[in-house]
Amino acid sequence: MRTVMSDRALNRLRRLARKVLECLEDGKPLRIPKRTTSNIEYDPDSGIYKVGDAKLERRPDTLKGSKKLAQMMCVAAFAKELVERNRSATLREIYYTSEGWDVSFKDQRESDAIIEDLEAATGLKREEFGIWPEEDGAAVYGDLLVREDGVEIHAERAGISGYNIPPNVDAVEFLDCGAERVIAVETMGMYRRLVQERAHEKLDALIIGLKGQAARATRRLIKRLNEELDLPVYVFTDGDPYGWHIYMVIKSGSAKAAHLNEELACPDAVFLGVTATDIVEYDLPTEPLKEADLKRIDELLKDPRYDDPFWRRELHKLKKIGRKAEQQAFAKYSLDYVVEEYLPRKLEELE
Amino acid sequence: MRTVMSDRALNRLRRLARKVLECLEDGKPLRIPKRTTSNIEYDPDSGIYKVGDAKLERRPDTLKGSKKLAQMMCVAAFAKELVERNRSATLREIYYTSEGWDVSFKDQRESDAIIEDLEAATGLKREEFGIWPEEDGAAVYGDLLVREDGVEIHAERAGISGYNIPPNVDAVEFLDCGAERVIAVETMGMYRRLVQERAHEKLDALIIGLKGQAARATRRLIKRLNEELDLPVYVFTDGDPYGWHIYMVIKSGSAKAAHLNEELACPDAVFLGVTATDIVEYDLPTEPLKEADLKRIDELLKDPRYDDPFWRRELHKLKKIGRKAEQQAFAKYSLDYVVEEYLPRKLEELE
Numbered sequence: 023m024r025t026v027m028s029d030r031a032l033n034r035l036r037r038l039a040r041k042v043l044e045c046l047e048d049g050k051p052l053r054i055p056k057r058t059t060s061n062i063e064y065d066p067d068s069g070i071y072k073v074g075d076a077k078l079e080r081r082p083d084t085l086k087g088s089k090k091l092a093q094m095m096c097v098a099a100f101a102k103e104l105v106e107r108n109r110s111a112t113l114r115e116i117y118y119t120s121e122g123w124d125v126s127f128k129d130q131r132e133s134d135a136i137i138e139d140l141e142a143a144t145g146l147k148r149e150e151f152g153i154w155p156e157e158d159g160a161a162v163y164g165d166l167l168v169r170e171d172g173v174e175i176h177a178e179r180a181g182i183s184g185y186n187i188p189p190n191v192d193a194v195e196f197l198d199c200g201a202e203r204v205i206a207v208e209t210m211g212m213y214r215r216l217v218q219e220r221a222h223e224k225l226d227a228l229i230i231g232l233k234g235q236a237a238r239a240t241r242r243l244i245k246r247l248n249e250e251l252d253l254p255v256y257v258f259t260d261g262d263p264y265g266w267h268i269y270m271v272i273k274s275g276s277a278k279a280a281h282l283n284e285e286l287a288c289p290d291a292v293f294l295g296v297t298a299t300d301i302v303e304y305d306l307p308t309e310p311l312k313e314a315d316l317k318r319i320d321e322l323l324k325d326p327r328y329d330d331p332f333w334r335r336e337l338h339k340l341k342k343i344g345r346k347a348e349q350q351a352f353a354k355y356s357l358d359y360v361v362e363e364y365l366p367r368k369l370e371e372l373e
Numbered sequence: 374m375r376t377v378m379s380d381r382a383l384n385r386l387r388r389l390a391r392k393v394l395e396c397l398e399d400g401k402p403l404r405i406p407k408r409t410t411s412n413i414e415y416d417p418d419s420g421i422y423k424v425g426d427a428k429l430e431r432r433p434d435t436l437k438g439s440k441k442l443a444q445m446m447c448v449a450a451f452a453k454e455l456v457e458r459n460r461s462a463t464l465r466e467i468y469y470t471s472e473g474w475d476v477s478f479k480d481q482r483e484s485d486a487i488i489e490d491l492e493a494a495t496g497l498k499r500e501e502f503g504i505w506p507e508e509d510g511a512a513v514y515g516d517l518l519v520r521e522d523g524v525e526i527h528a529e530r531a532g533i534s535g536y537n538i539p540p541n542v543d544a545v546e547f548l549d550c551g552a553e554r555v556i557a558v559e560t561m562g563m564y565r566r567l568v569q570e571r572a573h574e575k576l577d578a579l580i581i582g583l584k585g586q587a588a589r590a591t592r593r594l595i596k597r598l599n600e601e602l603d604l605p606v607y608v609f610t611d612g613d614p615y616g617w618h619i620y621m622v623i624k625s626g627s628a629k630a631a632h633l634n635e636e637l638a639c640p641d642a643v644f645l646g647v648t649a650t651d652i653v654e655y656d657l658p659t660e661p662l663k664e665a666d667l668k669r670i671d672e673l674l675k676d677p678r679y680d681d682p683f684w685r686r687e688l689h690k691l692k693k694i695g696r697k698a699e700q701q702a703f704a705k706y707s708l709d710y711v712v713e714e715y716l717p718r719k720l721e722e723l724e
Contacts, residue, residue: 109569111708112562118704121658154565161537170532181526183537186512211463214505218460307472353469357462 027192031105031151034144035098042091051079052091054143055281062280064326069289071275071327073142092125093136094143101140104152110190112154113137142281147192149239154189160210160240161186163217164228165200177228182217184231191239196251202226204247205294205365208234208259208268212349212360219361225369228253235268241286244272248288255288256369261296261306262346263318266336269293274327294368298339301347304364307354308345315346378543382456382502385495386449393442402430403442405494406632413631415677420640422626422678424493443476444487445494452491455503461541463505464488493632498543500590505540511561511591512537514568515579516551528579533568535582542590547602553577555598556645556716559585559610559619563700563711570712576720579604586619589630589637595623596639606639607720612647612657613697614669614688620644625678645719649690652698655715658705659696666697 045052055061056076065072080094081087100119104111111119116137117130127133141148148154163184166177170188174197177185188194205227207213213231216222222229228247232240248255257272259265273291275283301308311319319341322328328337340346352360396403405428406412412427431445432438451470455462462470467488468481478484492499499505514535517528521539525548528536539545556578558564564582567573573580579598583591598604608623610616624642626634652659662670670692673679679688691697703711 109708110565111704112565112701114562114699114701115566115704115708118658118699118702119708121705173530173532175530175532179524179526180531181521181524181537182539186532186534186537188533211465214461214463215466307469348465348469350463350465351469353462353466354472357460357466357470 027150028105028108031146032102034146035102035105035151038098038140038144039095042095045080045091046082049083051081051087052143053077053079054139057138057142057281059277062277064274066326068284069274070283070287071277071280072283073281089125090136090139093127093133094139096120096123096125097133097136097140101148101151101153105150108152110152110154116153138281147238147242147282147285149190149192149242152190155237160231160233160237161213162228162230162243163213164222166196166228167198169195169197178222182214184213184217184229187230187237187239187243189239191243191246194243196246199228199247199251199253200226201228201253203369204228204230204244204253204255206230206232206236206240206244206255206257206272206291208232208265208349212258215350215353215357216361219358221361221365224361225365232268236272238282238286241272241288244291245286245288248290254373255291256294256372257291258294258349258365259296260346260348261298261301261340261351262311262348263315263322263337263340265296265349266293266333267318267322270327292372294365294372296347296349296351298336298343300364301340301345302343304352306347306351308343308347308351311340311344311346316341378501379456379459382497383453385497386453386456386502389449389491389495390446393446396431396442397433400434402432402438403494404428404430405490408489408493408632410628413628415625417677419635420625421634421638422628422631423634424632440476441487441490444478444484445490447471447474447476448484448487448491452499452502452504456501459503461503461505467504489632498589498593498633498636500541500543503541506588511582511584511588512564513579513581513594514564515573517547517579518549520546520548529573533565535564535568535580538581538588538590538594540590542594542597545594547597550579550598550602550604551577552579552604554720555579555581555595555604555606557581557583557587557591557595557606557608557623557642559583559616559700563609566701566708567712570709572712572716575712576716583619587623589633592623592637592639595642596637599639599641605724606642607645607723608642609645609700609716610647611697611699612649612652612691612702613662613699614666614673614691616647616700617644617684617687618669618673621678643723645716645723647698647700647702649687649694651715652691652694652696655703657698657702659694659698659702662691662695662697667692 055073056078061074061076063074080091117133120127161184162177210231216229247253257269259268275287319337406424407427407429412425414425416423431442468484471478512535513528561582567580599606608620610619626638670688
């Protein structure tokens with residue numbers, strides 16, 4: 023089954039192979055975007071964390087460089103086979119598969135790094151080459167009809183756990199959507215709560231359960247829902263620096279996948295709560311901030327992504343009250359309070 | 374919506390309430406099965422880890438006893454409301470909800486323990502009271518048609534990630550099943566591999582992804598498939614003591630949920646591999662055993678559940694070769710090797 027997407031992946035692989043061949047013939051290095059922290063910058067215009075202009079060189083005339091080039095070409099050949107056969111393999115499987123290759127990897131860290139090289143060199147996500155992570159994605163619930171591998175799935179009729187977001191989310195077609203917004207929530211506990219209280223109907227929303235820090239597939243789905251279906255995106259997390267950073271990564275991307283942030287980050291995403299102000303105003307049950315929380319707050323205060331009046335106020339306020347709260351803390355009032363009171367009020371404020 | 378199940382739950386709660394009332398009137402203690410390790414025994418006849426005859430006492434005439442009784446009655450009242458309203462709440466939500474009650478809990482550990490008391494006192498699983506864990510269950514793929522909350526779901530038509538096992542798995546009705554066996558696998562990586570290689574068709578199997586140590590809902594589903602649909606169950610794990618113990622918990626239950634093992638354990642479950650013998654015969658890529666692995670092997674050698682010739686041989690052999698292998702290590706030969714060669718050969722040996 024050939025698709026536009028797989029043709030693109032094959033073309034990029036062929037182009038890379040030609041470039042490597044030229045390098046070998048001319049004894050010149052292959053230059054690929056550098057992915058170290060020093061070359062990652064926050065771009066305030068797009069609101070995305072991006073890879074800068076620095077390049078790293080793989081020299082075919084050195085032992086180290088030629089080995090890395092050979093490793094990358096083995097991975098590229100394997101990726102080509104995956105795309106042609108319309109199959110996928112996990113990062114771990116590729117590491118094991120490499121046992122049968124002429125070049126070897128010391129450990130999976132090394133093969134993962136070469137796969138990131140391949141992404142940076144081709145400008146495509148590894149998912150487009152059929153290379154998937156081990157981890158499951160998260161889930162969506164609400165009025166969304168998709169087609170996946172020829173099968174139509176409605177995200178309200180896939181069981182109470184919702185529609186599982188697959189790793190190759192670019193292959194999912196959106197057929198129909200009756201929702202007016204996306205509400206992404208940090209914990210699966212809150213996801214189940216919103217589904218059970220029928221927040222998808224009451225708030226006309228697709229509910230997405232993130233399972234903590236959002237996986238790449240989840241972030242990609244959120245971005246696609248925002249761009250292709252023009253849905254506003256709200257993120258609802260715990261009231262602590264880790265929860266806030268879950269939102270920030272959805273909005274502006276992560277350092278680790280900076281070379282892909284333009285595909286993954288959703289600069290339109292709006293933070294819904296829990297804010298430090300909410301903790302005080304709703305008198306939520308809290309726990310004291312730990313050493314690590316305080317350290318994290320100080321780090322975020324130095325992070326350019328948090329350099330605006332809202333975040334500076336909230337970070338300082340959290341530090342001042344010295345306490346944090348989970349999103350499930352609204353259960354103090356009643357299980358449905360979050361859907362009947364908190365979320366409608368917040369959405370009204372923000373829309 | 375009243376069901377046989379919810380009637381049973383309400384009856385047990387009423388019976389418990391009457392018993393507690395009698396205790397209060399007579400000043401006598403409430404006796405509930407003790408769940409400490411000293412009172413958990415392996416029952417070789419049923420092959421299940423069970424709670425023994427020892428009881429713990431909650432005395433209404435002591436400060437500590439009366440507090441614990443009051444806490445349990447608050448949880449019981451909340452559970453009654455959940456059952457009557459056909460709702461559910463997570464362990465964490467109940468902890469937060471208790472902020473509004475007359476008795477309090479120091480932390481969630483304390484409320485979780487009282488919920489286990491309620492299970493032990495009523496002999497029902499907390500899921501039957503609508504009390505769910507935070508964590509998602511795992512997934513099933515294959516020819517299985519179920520009904521969940523009025524919606525029919527086919528486990529081959531719920532997306533490539535399969536049908537998400539819900540926490541309240543007792544409420545799932547089995548409508549139709551064309552598979553002849555269950556193959557439960559430790560990692561989601563292997564689960565995806567089997568689905569992709571169409572192991573469900575080639576091996577006439579329902580494929581279950583366990584996500585490591587199996588959640589209670591997953592174990593309950595496996596047991597129900599085994600007992601109600603008469604399907605043999607095979608468990609495929611990594612070749613190390615932790616993987617083997619994942620199998621053993623499915624087969625004979627865990628110490629932690631010993632009071633429920635008769636509902637959860639599946640004594641018919643058969644271990645499929647990876648054995649120490651497989652590691653040698655298939656010349657699998659391995660890693661050296663760590664200190665913790667060796668310690669775990671010694672613990673298992675003392676565990677009555679492993680007291681048979683097969684397990685003694687395998688544990689000693691693993692120790693002797695000093696290495697362990699993951700189930701994904703078969704990718705060394707090719708991605709489909711596990712479905713085309715390894716699993717058919719093992720099933721033939723065992724059936």
